[in-house]
Amino acid sequence: MTRDELLAALADARDRPDDAAKVAELDRIVAYADAGGDERLGFAARFALVEAYQRIEPWRMLSPVRWCLGVVDRAPETVDATDSARLPDYHRQAVAAFCGTSRAGLARVGAALDDLERRLDAAGRSRRPAYALRCRIADHVGAESTARRWLLRWRAAPQDEWSGCAACEPADQARLLAGWGRWTEAVELVEPVLAGTLRCPDQPERALGAIQLAYLRLGRYDEAAEAHVRAYRRHRRERAGFPLLADHLRFCALAGRHERGLEILARHLSGLDRPYDEASALEFAAAGALLCRLAGRAGFARHPIHRPGYAGRHAAELTVAALGTELTATAEDLAGRFDARNGTSHQSGRVASWLAERPLPDPVPLPAESTAEPERSVEQVRTGCGDRADGLVLVGPLTVAAIVDVLRDRAEQFVPGPAGRVGGRWGDALIEFERLGERGEILHARVTAERRLPADRLGQAYEFCNAWNQDRLLPKAYVQDPGAGELVLAGDVSTDLEHGVAAGQLAVLVDAALVSGAAFAAAVSALP
Template sequence: MSTDDVYALMARSQELPYGEARTVLVEDALRRAEAAGDEVLAFHVRVRLTDAYRYGGEPAKAFATFGRTLAEHDRDPARFDETHSLLWQMKAAVSSLTLFPEIPLDRAYAVLEDMERRYKAAGHSLQAVYHYRNVVARHIGDGSADEWYLKWRAAERDDLSDCEGCDPTGMARHLVEAGRYEEAFEIAAPVLSSRLSCNEQPQSIQTALLPVYLRTGRGEQAADAHRRAYRVHRARLADLSDIAEHLEFCAVTGNEARGLEILQRHLGWLDRAPSAHADMEFSAAAALVLDRVAAAGHGAAAIRRPAADGRAAADVPLPELHTELAERATALADRFDARNGTSHQGDRVRATLAAEPVAGFVPLAAHHRRPAPASVPPPVPQNDLTSVDDLGELLDLVDRRRADNDLDGMRAAWRRFDAVAETTEPTPPQKARRLDGRGVEHAVDGDGHGAVACWEEAARLFAELGDETRRHRTLGRLGALRIDLGDDGGLEQVIASAGHLAAHPGEDGDATAALLRLATAYVRFDRPADALAALDEIVPDDAPDRAGELWFLRGQALLQQGGTDEAAAALRRSIDAARTSGEPETVASPGLLLARILARREEGPDEETFALLDEVIAALPGPSPMRASAHSERGLAFLAADRPADAVADLAEAIAAWTAQGAHEQAVRLRVDLAAAYLSTGRNFEAAEVAEEALPNLDGDAGQRCRLILAHAQKGMGEEDAAATFASLAEDAARDGRHDAVAHFLDEAAGVLTALDKDAQAAERFAEAAESYEKAGDPYGLVRTRRRAAMCLFWSGDADKALTAMDTARAALAGLPPDNEPARIWETALVSYDQARILAQVGRLPEAASHASAAADGFTTLDETDAAEEATRLHADIRSALS
């Protein structure tokens, strides 16, 4: 076995995040080092394997590797010299020993004693020792935790102290357990804005502060900390305990749906939990989430349990899973308490299972709607009607109040009618009118089918009574409602009503109302010519108070016919009429439609568009679908006008409003636009979060657009996941045969990887991108990605493959089109410069000098001064090495 293989495997492992894949590579490296008989190399690999086990979610395995490396070091410190690493790993060994109830607590104390001895002998501060004595004391609920905390804070920090993020995190956890929330915040606050490079930060301190934020009135900070920290934790099995804290946070802040989503994502991790303690904490928090979900009225739901250990995936009833998890957490707590000789872990589990909501509902983002409290209808005023005992007079009062849109007054009159009717028998006409009124009440309450039943019977009774006017009034309402309910047969009733009332107007406004209702129905059925014909029958002077509605319907019909300018003119007349009507809310419908027309013109939205939308929103102070539509339109108009920062607030409000109304399809579509707005303003985190909310409900072009936004947001945050997202977009493009898109997305993926120093992986992606550029007929992309693949191979330590890859890049230069000389010279100079660097590294200095000189000449030809100077310096360095 070659030790070169060991170094190559270790180098590859460094490109991977902690987890199973990285651990497997380090284990393989250890086997090869042992097979090669290199004890020192095996020792160093074993030290790295301890970290891989710990951060990869297998702390139990770290006991063996740590114990062996410590023993080897003690046997021959000069030969096995990783003193600092081993002293650092002792801290993790102490805390890990507490996480398994089958390990006697004495072992943790023994390691603490050994740790203190070694730290003193090496001249280190005991600050870290006091820290981990506090950890053990807090684990068992021992009162000495306060004493160790004070010593910990007072001791001087040194290079074995936990990092500037982890140290205050531990202190904050101590203070949180003691209920000292403001003190915890004061300790953590100074580092919250620091750039923390530790593997565990800043997500650990953000998670530790969740209860602090909640109990000190900092709800927005709590929501932000939850979303940012969980985003990191969710990919790490080792962080299962932290994920449990996020589950509890969701359960106590009214975010049961989010908690259920997290539970479902990680439920399968219980089968490979990093420790019994993490298992216990996750199980307890998950049970709490399920309890909250049931309390919210979803106790009949089923939870998908992933397949594991030979068990097939299955849906488990929520109550059954809740009981299982609660019992699992309690049983584990009993084992810890038996080992520890205290009830502390059991007390913590019981507190979690019984946790009550904290701080009310905490919206996790601007577009998350705070649940509206259950509305309690105000008492219907009846005092002014108690003296009215005449049923006819009450019916006339109903008609007057209905005409005035006084719904409360109308209901009060009906209640009085019903009370009087208990002692005074209504006449048949009065019964029919009361039944018609019940239909109105059902319609106002949103009970369409109840209204239909009442109006059908009322129309029948009016027919029997020979009251054709009232019958056709009722038929018109009945037909319109049937259409709203999806019953196209209602159109015939609307037509009959309008025909009769136009020929026999009856009371003032009957004919106008019927014809407007008919025009509305024709617009609904996309029959604009019939709608315009119905509107032409209306005598404007007969309905001055309905001019706004008339012109609005005319505008809709004209728009259906394709007459955009004519429609806009009609809508402007409707808006003018609405403005003079004394009812500002009537501006909303025509104003919103006109704004949509203006926003979709080729030149895009203008100032009139925004002024109209401002007016519409101002006219609708309360929640409504139309207000949600107006915010949607204004947000999209801001996006179209390249004002994404202005779009954010409107899109967030629209999503919140649609979600509150149960219109999830509209909310999902707008989330993609909101994500785009966030991305355009550099708010990558928010863009990624919103895109991920939308993705599960999208497919096709919308899904691809959403993933593209997500990929760029992930890239902006420096997340490795961006490479995978770009790669998935490349797979989609490949299925469609779009080689240019495949090449672009693979190029992006490679760029992400090389920015993260994942050079071996980046080289593979650049090579794949080059193949696609070749298929797409893009010679420039081909040269560039072959060259970058070569450089990534070079940076990953594989100079031989890098030289071969660079040769392919040089060969591709021949395919550059001759009609663009500057581009050809630029690409050739870049290849020459990078090729010189690789050749110089492998000792082929004469060739390197020649390529460096050629690069300098090419850059100089293009007047690229900085690049030419850099190439000249490289050439001089190579010439110096030659001499």
């Protein structure tokens, strides 16, 4: 294949859904690039592989990430600056994926973590991300005393833009502490998150999920119930919430809420067929097995649970007792794989300890969902109603928190970025919101179409953008040539809010950016 044909194939592969077929095609392009000695193309194809693995098999990220880092070390001028800037975070994610799979070797990941720490030092960055990973890995293999020491260093290290989300770290640390039985410390650690002092689109639900069992152990039953109901309301609809479901199942089992627990188990049971990762599958299966055991003792042993069909397995109605047996076997099998890799018995012991847990003597009352998570209606968000008890609409300065609130109310998927930016994927578009201007009074949305065009189609790209700008008001489209053989089609939407903005007005502006941005990216994807 010629280089132009390979670039076209790479552009087409990027447009595909993240699945095995996409990975196979990218692997094929990598092989051609390596055979032809085309390092630039090899980097671009591997970078696309990293992005695909991030969403479907994070543990596979490490090999292409390390190869790309080697290129940056040898010839940084051949790499797009944007891609180069994203590599450190992918490096961190690749190492973090170790705890989620039994298929990555301990020594290999240890070397990658040492390399990450070396690169942090060379860049003058805080070692905080490396300490966090060392803490998690030590906890994963059962070295609790070592993990505690790394936790102290993690919390003491300076925070910088490479350290991850300042609001999510307390939730992660609290989950570790709760797992070690340090329930009071776990609850205290997330108090700034629950109070809104530390904010993130994933919070406070992630923090509440992390401490619901700690509340239960401390006898703070009302808070435990509210934390569970509020957090599950969000986690139930997100794929990224699957690793958090085990705590919800354990809460229901131990709090005597068997019917609710079985409903949750049935709703998410298909997630075991294509889990987020092996670790989340292990925890879900172990928590589900505990629930089935305790529910069976409470009279639900013959209660039917529907298990969907998958691959060659037919759909079936299983009793709680039968499902519990299967889930126990699944959890023990996965724990055995991890222990064989780690050279310990920690994960098997952890499963056994979960299965031996005892419930509270009396069921814990649950709050109504409407009171557990106060929300404004969509209509209130759009019109600004509800901002004041007297119905008057409040106008205030544009803030990142206000943008996040609008996105949260829309239940969109988004992540915080550097310098107060908030971005995510909507359809075929990557959309990022930020504040510009001397006082941050300008709402700026940048839209980037996921599809790339080969550099030799520059004329067609300009023609498309000119036609879009003539026919459409938003976004203002343009072409970028990063010099990597591909063209980026992007657009901007800016609104001056010098005199402030009401909640309803901001919701309309964000909605317009999302709708028009998604339409722009869809039009790019539809190009021949």
